[in-house]
Amino acid sequence: MENQTKDNSRILPPKLRSSVLNFITPLGRFFTRLRVNPNIITIFALLAGIGAGILYATEHPFWGSLAIILCGLLDILDGKVATQSNRQTLFGAIFDSTLDRYSEFAIYLGLAIHFRHHWVLWVIFFTFLGSTMVSYTRARSEGLDIECRVGFMQRAERLVILTLASLFGVLLKKFDPLMIGALIIIALFSNITAWQRLFFVYQVERRKKENPDH
Numbered sequence: 001m002e003n004q005t006k007d008n009s010r011i012l013p014p015k016l017r018s019s020v021l022n023f024i025t026p027l028g029r030f031f032t033r034l035r036v037n038p039n040i041i042t043i044f045a046l047l048a049g050i051g052a053g054i055l056y057a058t059e060h061p062f063w064g065s066l067a068i069i070l071c072g073l074l075d076i077l078d079g080k081v082a083t084q085s086n087r088q089t090l091f092g093a094i095f096d097s098t099l100d101r102y103s104e105f106a107i108y109l110g111l112a113i114h115f116r117h118h119w120v121l122w123v124i125f126f127t128f129l130g131s132t133m134v135s136y137t138r139a140r141s142e143g144l145d146i147e148c149r150v151g152f153m154q155r156a157e158r159l160v161i162l163t164l165a166s167l168f169g170v171l172l173k174k175f176d177p178l179m180i181g182a183l184i185i186i187a188l189f190s191n192i193t194a195w196q197r198l199f200f201v202y203q204v205e206r207r208k209k210e211n212p213d214h
Contacts, residue, residue, distance in 0.1 A: 042092075049067070049102070054106075065163045068162055118176075131186070158186050
């Protein structure tokens with residue numbers, strides 16, 4: 001695949017991402033030795049996302065945030081197990097991406113139920129739209145043989161922002177204001193990220209036309 005990009009614009013610092021990967025890698029080896037199918041881990045990640053949505057909908061935000069953390073860790077773990085056990089498949093890749101979308105929908109649905117009588121309910125619609133478009137633009141770009149990972153509001157960033165807003169909201173007894181702020185940030189910057197990716201593909205195509213021999 002052509003035009004590989006570096007994640008230079010991401011919000012999460014590289015050290016934090018590497019620390020999480022260093023934590024996940026031994027777990028990946030453990031599950032690889034147990035011969036666990038990575039698709040099973042993907043299913044458990046979905047269940048964690050659904051659990052988070054249910055917990056938000058039933059007014060248990062602290063446990064909801066822990067469920068999001070578990071969802072994110074399992075989402076990384078399934079990829080590690082697939083790589084370490086040499087079980088990467090085209091089906092596994094699309095299965096993982098598809099269940100990620102269902103997982104995020106469950107989380108936002110739970111928050112929508114929590115905020116069902118609040119104006120921020122409309123923001124949640126655009127939050128999910130932006131989150132979906134970030135994934136869609138990457139998938140569509142890869143279908144055009146362009147690896148497109150630019151943008152600062154990717155899935156990991158979205159989960160971290162939701163988790164921090166939830167945890168600090170519970171600790172400071174300011175759950176609604178902090179979560180509303182988090183949803184607005186995700187809605188705004190996830191849609192910006194989708195357009196960043198559109199512009200990136202435009203730039204790649206333009207460079208190809210200007211330098212057809214490269």
